[in-house]
Amino acid sequence: MNAVVSDTWLDIGSVEDIPVRGARVVKTPHGCLAVFRVAEGEIYALDDRCPHKGGPLSNGIVHGRSVTCPLHNWVISLETGAAQGADEGRTRAHAVRVEDGRILLDAAAVGA
Amino acid sequence: MTEKLVVIGAGMASGRALEHILETDPAKYDITLFGSEPRGNYNRIMLSPVLSGEKTFAEIVTHDTAWYEANGITTRFGEAVTQIDRDRKVVVSAGGETPYDKLLIATGSAPFIIPVQGKDLPGVIAFRDLEDVETMRAAAKPGAKAVVIGGGLLGLEAAAGLRMLGMEVTVLHLMGHLMERQLDEAAGYLLRKALTDRGIKVMCRASTAAILGEERVEGVMLEDNTGIEADLVVMAVGIRPETRLANDAGLEVGRGIVVDDHMVTSDPDILAVGECVEHNKQLFGLVAPLYDQAKVVANTLHGAGGAFMPKQTSTKLKVTGVDLFSAGDFAEGEGREDIVFRDPARGVYKRLVIENDRLIGAVMYGDTADGSWFFGLIRDGETISEMRDTLIFGPSYQGGAALDPMAAVAALPDEAEICGCNGVCKGKIVQAITEGGLTTLDEVKAVTKASSSCGTCTGLVEQVLAVTLGDDFVLPTVKPVCACTDLTHEDVRRLIKAQDLKSMPAVMQELGWKTTCGCHVCRPALNFYLLADWPDDYKDDYQSRFINERAHANIQKDGTFSVVPRMWGGVTTPAELRAIADAVEKYDVPLLKVTGGQRLDLLGVKKEDLPAMWADLNAAGLVSGHAYTKGLRTVKTCVGSDFCRFGTQDSTGLGIKLEKRLWGSWTPHKVKLAVSGCPRNCAEATCKDLGIVCVDSGYQIGVGGAAGMDLKATELLTTVASEEEAIEISVAFVQLYRENAKYLDRPYKWIAKVGLDWVKARVVDDLAERAALVARFDHSQTIYQKDPWAERAQGGSRHEFTPLADFSFKEAAE
Structure with missing residues (x-):
């Protein structure tokens, strides 16, 4: 199941490969993506860059459906990529879905 | 026809x-x-x-x-x-x-039988039909032992039934909490507590390796080699x-x-x-x-029309006295928000999941009276925007009072200890207030001695006053830990000890957390409090740590990391220096710099290179310098009596001994030490968290210095004659700090709150207390003092350092 699943979805791994309330990196030719797994099990994917100063969000603490950037504590929504609270900015969110425990990423996210 | x-x-x-x-x-x-x-x-x-x-x-x-x-x-x-x-x-x-x-x-x-050795032994059964029930009832002699494999709906009903028949029951569950398909962690915690209260032993993350026995079943062996005796094994892991x-x-x-x-x-x-x-x-x-x-x-x-359309389903556990309800989709989907309500006194937890102004899921524990109403809302997909603010209170809610921020304190039993210094429990304070007609904090202090020593329980004593007196007592405004709770750090620390709270879900439920899983502010603090208070029982929560303490290196502005190997007391060798030089060249490290704490810092290391670099450094005997932790950083020393013509004692040797004793311990904030060999103080010991200045007659131990945002000289804790005593007092001081300070308070801030005299009384004057502090520190070190680099160089936490997938060469390959 490691191959391309369809023209539009890429199998990037199993849900179990990401720790609960954790994140993993997916490398693309255009930079890294961060793929998150929240406490309730859903998977989200964002560009691995905080809209503030480019901090690697994959290294942040995941809580609820947000991640806190490790550099300056901006809180970013995993669903929309938008900064929460008083901060303004947005990082790109990518379509991702789970089928039979496998994580499928929108191929557009890796520029395919 | x-x-x-x-x-x-x-x-x-x-x-x-x-x-x-x-x-x-x-x-x-x-x-x-x-x-x-x-x-x-x-x-x-x-x-x-x-x-x-x-x-x-x-x-x-x-x-x-x-x-x-x-x-x-x-x-x-x-x-x-x-x-x-x-x-x-x-x-x-x-x-x-x-x-x-x-x-x-x-x-x-058919029940799913896990394919382990011994699965066909007599006494191993499923829970499916009347024959199974009859087998169970026949085996259920009081005192006989049953193991139920599977902590889902069916397994728990079997466990509760067997327990009611007088058996000793152990439930083995593979996942982190019970009924993980229907419940979230918080409700799972309450369920586990209720089952434990009725004498059922619950083991989560328990993977069955084999079922043991010759003629018939005698026990179950887990993957971690734990053995459990069993006269009956019920498999309830699922159906196919x-x-x-x-x-x-x-x-x-x-x-x-x-x-x-x-x-x-x-x-x-x-x-x-x-x-x-x-x-x-x-x-x-x-x-x-x-x-x-x-x-x-x-x-x-009958040739009529009609198509099957799966509808939402709800779950109730059929265990007498356990009130639990779950419905709809709280485990999957996007764009959703939570509403959480907890009442620690009644053991109630409710969580609603909302998507596009519609209720899509509900988990309830302890009070499920409104379950069918919520289920109706889920099924009908009605918009709930009008009643959103009061939705969680159910259909009968008619403009009642706001949530009580003092629920956690109100829920405390009378025997819960509020003041740890003077051993004063809640009941004694309430009694003093009601019988003595007390109305102020000062009166309570005078009568009960509660909060009259270190003062960290002041907030709780005030809340007891408020709960007891009602509107007659006005609470001063306090700064809570974060938006997830109304309690202060000091309140939380005290309540963790007073109520024996030993897990993150336990803290969040019993103290009425307002979110499902905390935030980046409270989780690292709770993780520290729990591991410092319960080194044996609490399992460190990796995902509640800041990245530096997960990656065991210091994150830099560009996402690279810095690596600082430990140099005990600032002393190094040619071999260590060669290994460091080799690592700098091998991994293209852009900057090698001497730090303020007498160490070498390799800056700009790529995250995925860290484990390999650590393997190389480990091979030369170098371990993590913990230059990234809330823990012991460095012990800075001068050359001392071995070489210096002014040196009075072996300051380098003492620094090395202190560092070897203290390294690897987690503390509320970073801790830096220094030892100077004479009052000229070349190691700058008088601006450290703990600094020792050697004199002819012995060792002057100062604490609470600072040279960062604030500049502050240490205050003298005591002067001792022997090196052994200097080490014991230093260790006791660090442990007292670990057990009492607020997360992210450096020692100088903490001492300003509790007072130096309070610290002296425990660390210097009370020899029994000093020895107890040292013993607790040393015990914690048996669990936490280990080189995190070695663990990761050998493959630990691999997910942290390797990408999930790599498409970066995709274009080149095509």
Whole structure:
């Protein structure tokens, strides 16, 4: 199941490969993506860059459906990529879905 | 003309289907019913109360012999169908061939038996039918031991039933919390607590390796080599559709027998219903959708329309005294928000999941009275925006009071210790207030001594005053930990100790957290408090740590990391320096710099290179310098009496001894030490968290210095004559700080709150307390003092350092 699943979805791994309330990196030719797994099990994917100063969000603490950037504590929504609270900015969110425990990423996210 | 209908399986789904078929037209079919159990249909989901003795089997029978006779159904109970011959339209059984015009397969499901050694031993059973229940009841002598494998709905009902029969019951569950499909972590915690309270032992993350025994079952062995005695093992890990007959007959079978919206299989004359079917890739285990299917089957058999549409389902655990409800989708989906309500005093937890202004899921524990109302909202998909603010209080809510921020303190039992210094419990304070007519904090301090020493419990004493006096006491405003709670750090620390809270879900439930899983502010603090207070019981929560303490290096502005190997007391060797130089070249490290704490810093290391670099450094004897932790950083030293013409003592040697004793311990904030060999103080010991200045007569120990945002000289804690005593006092000081300070308070801030005299009394004057502090520190070190680099160089936490997938060379490859 490691191959391309369809023209539009890429199998990037199993849900179990990401720790609960954790994140993993997916490398693309255009930079890294961060793929998150929240406490309730859903998977989200964002560009691995905080809209503030480019901090690697994959290294942040995941809580609820947000991640806190490790550099300056901006809180970013995993669903929309938008900064929460008083901060303004947005990082790109990518379509991702789970089928039979496998994580499928929108191929557009890796520029395919 | 009457057609022949043969039904295979006499369970709940086919039972309901038969009722509907007869209702519409009792004369249309001549019906023959096969069942492998030697009896007719009974309410299988009520087996739990039969097991526990709360009901008899007769009470749960839904179709008795008289019913089958009255409706003209030929029953063939205890006779299994072995083959379906589709060409000749007959089914084959021990009694010969039975022809059909229409066939209904309702073979249900079989319990999933995990394929381990010993699974076939006598005494190992499933929880599926009346025979299983009878086996369990026969084995249930008081004091006999049962192990239930599987902490889901079925397993827990079995466990509770066996416990009611007097058995010693242990539940083994593979996942992190019970009923993880229906419950979130918080509700799982409350359920576990309720089961533990009734004497059921629950072990989560327990993976069964083998079932032991010679003639019959004697025990269960876990993957981690824990052995558990057992006279009875109940496997309740799940079910799988019983599809063998359909498979052999060449029908389309996926995970279950594939049916269309009309419950017709790939053969137009064969229908299927119940747990054995697969519809739109979905399987069904709960009773509500099975009854819906039964209605559709009957309609199809009568040539009427109607399609099966799976609906939302809800779950209730049938364990007496355990109130639990879960419905809808709280585990998957996007764009959702939570509303959380916790009442620690009543052990209540409620969580609603909202998406696009509609309720899509609900989890409730302790008070499920509003469950069906919420379930209705979920099913109907009504918009809830109007009542959103009060939704969680249920349908009867009529503008009641706001949530009580003092619920956690109000819920405390009288014997909960509020003041740790003076051993004052809540009941004593309440008694003093009510009997003595006290109205102020100062009066309570004077009478009970509570909060008269270090003062960190002041907030709690004030809350006890407020709870006892009501509106007569006005609480001063305090700064809570974060938006997830109204309690301060000091309150939380005290309550963790007073209530023996030993896990993150326990803290969040018992202290009324307002979010499901905290935030980046409270989680690292709670993680520290729990591991500092309960080194034996608490398991460090990796995901509640800041990245530096997960990656064991210091994150830089560009996402690279810095690596600082430990140099004990600032002393190094040519071999270590060569290893560092080699690492700098091998991994293209852009900057090598000497730090303020006398160490070498390799800056700009790529995250994925860290484990390999650590393996290289480990090979030269270098371990983590913890230059990234809330923990012991460095012990800076001067050269001392060995070389310096002014040195009075071996300051380098003492620094090394201190560093070897203290490294690897987690503390509320970073801790930096220094030892100077004479009052010239070349190691700058008087601006450290703890600094020792050697003099001719011994060692001056100062604490609470700072040279960062604030600039502050240390205050003298004491002067001692021997190096041993200097080390003991330093260790005791660090432990006192670990046990009492607020997360992210450096020692100088903490001392300003509790007072230097309070610290002195415990660390210097009270020798027994000093020894106890040292003993607790050393015990914690047996668990936490280990080189995190070595663990990761050997493959630990691999997920942290390797990408999940790599498409970066995709274009080049094409």
